[in-house]
Amino acid sequence: MLQLNLPIFPLLETERLLLRATNFGDADDMFAMRSSAEVMKYIPVPLATERREAEEYINSLQQRMENKECINWTITLKETGQMIGTIGFYRMKLQHYRTETGYMLLPEFYGKGYASEALQGIVDFGFRTLGFHSIEAVIYPENISSQRVLEKCGFVREAYFKESEFHGGQFVDTAIYSILKR
Numbered sequence: 001m002l003q004l005n006l007p008i009f010p011l012l013e014t015e016r017l018l019l020r021a022t023n024f025g026d027a028d029d030m031f032a033m034r035s036s037a038e039v040m041k042y043i044p045v046p047l048a049t050e051r052r053e054a055e056e057y058i059n060s061l062q063q064r065m066e067n068k069e070c071i072n073w074t075i076t077l078k079e080t081g082q083m084i085g086t087i088g089f090y091r092m093k094l095q096h097y098r099t100e101t102g103y104m105l106l107p108e109f110y111g112k113g114y115a116s117e118a119l120q121g122i123v124d125f126g127f128r129t130l131g132f133h134s135i136e137a138v139i140y141p142e143n144i145s146s147q148r149v150l151e152k153c154g155f156v157r158e159a160y161f162k163e164s165e166f167h168g169g170q171f172v173d174t175a176i177y178s179i180l181k182r
Contacts, residue, residue: 002094002131004068010129012073014121017114019073022058022086026074029083029106030054038107042143044167061088068092075105075118084109087118089126089135097133099126103149115149123153127181136178140167150177 012019022030031054033039035047048054064070072088085105092099101122103115126132137155139146155177163171 002097004092004094004130006071010071010125012121012125013078014117016078017118017121018076018078018081019087019118019121020076022061022072022074024055024058026083027051027054027058030058030086033085033104033106036107039104042140042146043102043104044165044172068094073118073122075103075114084114085118087115087122089122089132097131098136099132099134100136100138101126102137110145115146116152119149119153123179132181134178134180136176138174138176141173141175147175147177153179155179 009021011021028051031048031051034045034054034057035049037047040047048057061070061072065072070088070090070092072086072090074083075085075087076083083106085103087103088101089099090102101119103119105115123135126135135155136158137146137150139150141147141160156179157175158178159176161174161176164174165172
């Protein structure tokens with residue numbers, strides 16, 4: 001089984017981004033993302049309606065990280081420190097050396113290559129430092145932007161499931177993309 005021994009939270013740096021630990025100072029931006037129908041369109045959780053829900057989510061992330069169930073980063077612009085999104089390994093299957101990744105950005109940062117840059121940063125970290133063998137992402141097939149991000153980072157479609165999740169009052173298809181350590 002894969003062992004994660006991270007004595008300090010891993011700060012990751014890319015060309016334009018700094019990926020750091022999520023903290024309660026991020027609650028306003030987290031609430032802005034999790035209460036946005038545009039951001040949450042393809043994420044099967046209810047929209048946040050109060051700021052305290054963002055704080056509860058941050059707290060749950062911190063607890064899950066302590067339990068080695070996930071690693072979550074806040075994506076910030078290196079130049080300004082502004083939070084633009086989140087990314088992480090949300091469902092780690094350490095016994096299988098596999099993890100699931102997910103990410104979201106504030107809408108004003110869509111289409112600028114930030115998601116691909118952040119994803120490539122954590123994929124490299126996941127393979128080289130943590131020792132994962134494979135990383136997967138579960139998306140809704142109509143989320144073409146996310147599909148492009150994944151393909152740009154070397155992920156390939158591994159599976160397609162018909163009506164596998166219930167979201168927005170209807171059953172929706174999902175696709176699993178993955179990348180293997182090479």
